Amino acid sequence: MTLTNKEKIVAIISNGIAVFSLLQERDDLPKNTTMYDFVLKIIPEDIKSELSIELIDEIFQYVSSAHSS
Numbered sequence: 001m002t003l004t005n006k007e008k009i010v011a012i013i014s015n016g017i018a019v020f021s022l023l024q025e026r027d028d029l030p031k032n033t034t035m036y037d038f039v040l041k042i043i044p045e046d047i048k049s050e051l052s053i054e055l056i057d058e059i060f061q062y063v064s065s066a067h068s069s
Contacts (some may be wrong), residue, residue, distance in 0.1 A: 009043065009050045013059045016042045035060070 003011070016039040028054045029038070036056060043051055 005050050007046045009047050009055070010059060012043055012047075013039055013051075013056055014063055017056075017060055017063055 017035060019042075020029070021036050032050045036053065039056055040051075
């Protein structure tokens with residue numbers, strides 16, 4: 001089974017959020033780096049057309065609520 005571009009971008013965004021959180025906890029991020037900046041830098045060019053701020057927000061909300069319950 002091959003992942004669709006939408007599935008790939010969801011996986012990359014959720015992984016990016018997790019890595020961002022870890023680096024933020026360790027204080028290993030450059031100053032003024034936002035989660036959005038970080039995620040935008042890790043998305044491959046060939047699937048960037050699937051990316052939106054709303055999608056990042058939706059995935060962040062889901063991941064946050066899943067970990068808090």
